Amino acid sequence: MTTGQTRPRRAPANRARISALARRWLGIAAVVGALGAGALRAGPIEDDAPRFRDAAVEVEPALAVDGWQLPFATRDRSQIKTIAVVSEFGAPRQSYRRGHRHTGLDLVPRPKPRGYVDVYAMANGAVCSIHLSDPHPTVVVKHRLADGSLLYTSYKHLGGIDVRNGQQVTPATKIGRLYTADEARRLGGNYDHLHLEVRKDFADYGVASWLTMTRRELDARFVDPLLFLRRHLAAASSRPAAPTSAP
Ligand SMILES: [Zn+2]
Numbered sequence: 001m002t003t004g005q006t007r008p009r010r011a012p013a014n015r016a017r018i019s020a021l022a023r024r025w026l027g028i029a030a031v032v033g034a035l036g037a038g039a040l041r042a043g044p045i046e047d048d049a050p051r052f053r054d055a056a057v058e059v060e061p062a063l064a065v066d067g068w069q070l071p072f073a074t075r076d077r078s079q080i081k082t083i084a085v086v087s088e089f090g091a092p093r094q095s096y097r098r099g100h101r102h103t104g105l106d107l108v109p110r111p112k113p114r115g116y117v118d119v120y121a122m123a124n125g126a127v128c129s130i131h132l133s134d135p136h137p138t139v140v141v142k143h144r145l146a147d148g149s150l151l152y153t154s155y156k157h158l159g160g161i162d163v164r165n166g167q168q169v170t171p172a173t174k175i176g177r178l179y180t181a182d183e184a185r186r187l188g189g190n191y192d193h194l195h196l197e198v199r200k201d202f203a204d205y206g207v208a209s210w211l212t213m214t215r216r217e218l219d220a221r222f223v224d225p226l227l228f229l230r231r232h233l234a235a236a237s238s239r240p241a242a243p244t245s246a247p
Contacts, residue, residue, distance in 0.1 A: 068229070
């Protein structure tokens with residue numbers, strides 16, 4: 001009877017051990033499954049971003065933004081009418097990933113000057129990435145707003161670059177220049193304009209510029225530069241002048 005008594009005790013113990021083992025394996029399988037699902041959910045932007053991580057630097061803007069100006073030395077850098085829009089934000093594009101959204105605003109100064117068209121930072125900030133080669137060289141500037149939040153401006157299709165990674169900039173800083181029409185023709189496209197982006201973050205290291213497929217993804221990462229300029233240039237020009245009698 002002793003064995004009869006021990007057997008029933010041993011059997012549940014074995015079952016418990018087996019089910020504990022099974023639970024552990026199921027647990028591991030669930031974690032692996034969740035990681036797999038997470039990787040799928042992350043999507044092509046997160047997958048591609050690490051390729052450009054080395055082009056970026058950790059830098060803090062020394063000066064907060066105290067006003068926004070147009071990225072060209074036009075007659076009046078606070079007047080939106082001194083630029084011409086080549087292509088609008090959000091338009092579908094057929095290059096790279098077919099059907100991606102245009103994440104920036106394509107613009108040129110109006111009137112277009114002879115010779116090189118220089119590009120300037122739109123506000124105080126620091127250069128946090130220089131990436132891509134012809135015909136897409138891109139400079140990204142990190143800005144700290146008065147409320148402490150961050151915003152990024154990105155300047156693409158630069159035929160020449162005059163800043164270095166980590167450099168502090170102001171609206172007087174020349175970032176580079178646009179391609180000339182001849183240079184753009186040689187590169188096989190109409191790249192003689194500035195592709196300007198206003199970005200809410202730069203966690204994608206720039207790849208969202210050609211991998212953003214939906215309006216929802218677009219609005220999650222980008223601001224319409226034309227609306228942004230209309231709002232902020234107007235705010236700057238309507239701001240009362242600083243008192244001249246101040247000590
Ligand atoms: Zn563009």
